[in-house]
Amino acid sequence: MQMVTVRKLREAMGEALRHAMSSPEVEQFCTGIGLAPSNPEQDDIAIHSKRKYVVRRLIGKELPELLRIAEHVLNECAGEEAADGGKAAGELASLVAQARGGGVAGDFKQLIFAADGPKPKFVFTDAINNEIKAIDNAEYSLIYDRPLGDGGLTWRQMNRWWAEREQLTDAPDLDVWNHLVQRLSRSLDNNAERRILDAYVKRSRRLGPDIPALVPQVYLHYDPYPQSRYGTVPAPLTHQRMDFLLLFPGRVRVVIECDGVQHYADDPDPAKPRERPRANPGRYAKMVAEDRFLQLRGYEVYRFGGYELMEGGGAERLLEEFFDALAARHDRLPSPA
Structure with missing residues (x-):
């Protein structure tokens, strides 16, 4: 090089x-x-x-x-x-x-993730230092804002944060983790996303808490206004959340997306339930443009088609092999706990 x-x-x-x-x-x-x-x-x-x-x-x-x-x-x-x-x-x-030395530039400030209800609303309490405060719907989202060193974000760190947040510091670590996983699962949109989380949870039980945490529904962009505010004009930030994010050591950030038909086709017509949605090149173009943006910033982006993760289609093995290859790529495959 x-x-x-x-x-x-x-x-x-x-x-x-x-x-x-x-x-x-x-x-x-x-x-x-x-x-x-x-x-x-x-x-x-x-x-x-x-x-x-x-x-x-x-x-x-x-x-x-x-x-x-x-x-x-x-x-x-x-x-x-x-x-x-x-x-x-x-x-x-x-x-x-x-x-x-690879990875994403910039300092980590916070993760806003796992919303299981209405979109949160934020204000800047200190715009110079990028400090925010949720003022509405705060109870539906999680915010991890602890300092993040060069070692990434592991389940062990998430567990400590969750135990303190939920006043579970006296509970066994495994009980705290199961409680956290249940809360994360509530934010997922479909069975394909749940299979991704379930496969990683199974992997984490085998390898222990020192592998990167799989964080769902992470806000990368944030627009405080709903699409309805813009009417027929496209919102400036159409794709605001990542399906999953892994924070490896060395500023390596891995995005995992699960693509359903809504990523590349028109919305279904309720009046014509038997008619298949038509391909929408514009939607697909926006998706790949977002991938380019992330990759130019240093993120790794991996996409799964929803069809790959259908029940009975070998999804569990597919995901196990993917996560093994990803860990090997970043030399982070600990021995089983």
Whole structure:
């Protein structure tokens, strides 16, 4: 693997923005994130070369600051459709991952997950430090906001948090864990998702509490307004929750999605219950665009088709082999407890 240098990062950011933006947009972007021109007399416009314009503004930045700026660039390039643009953004994402040693950049703040009722409503109590407080429907969601080190999030950590939250500190660990799993299961939408959780719970009983916890229905994006507020206009954040999330050591974040027909077809017509929903390319496109966004940020995304997880279809073995392969990929396969 080649060493990541500041020069390579500068060039990669210039190339990614060259494909993603017009000249005025490049200028506005650089100004907006505080990149002053190195030489205002020669560096005031990007029309001659967008790539060189960006590279010049990045001269003198050290690696940590370049990595921070690269996250802004990747956010801007997440929806890039063109082949060259997608390739440029992917090369930048690869350099960032190499420089950070893999995983997802940014500091962990909290998990909002496992909603089993109406959508929670939040306010910022400190917008600068990204501190939030639930002001409505708080009882239907769980919030894990304890510090997360480089070791990821294990069942053992979740168990301690749950015991204190539910005042079960005097109960046996296994009873606490079973209570937690029951609560997590209530948030799941269908039998296919329950099979994923059941398979992982069975695995956890065999391997013990020091494997990553499988966290369901995790908010990645959050829009406080319901779809009804937008009428016929699509909501800006159509996919807000991940079906499951695993937090491995080393900032490795693994997303597991279970896709039903609603991911790629129109909603069923109640007036025509026997008619099969029609394929909806727009819905499918939104789904794969979200995958690209997550992968460019460093997440791993794995999708299961609901059909794979039907009862009697070998779902248990399929999931067991998948979780074994995932653990082997990240060298996290402890001996049975």
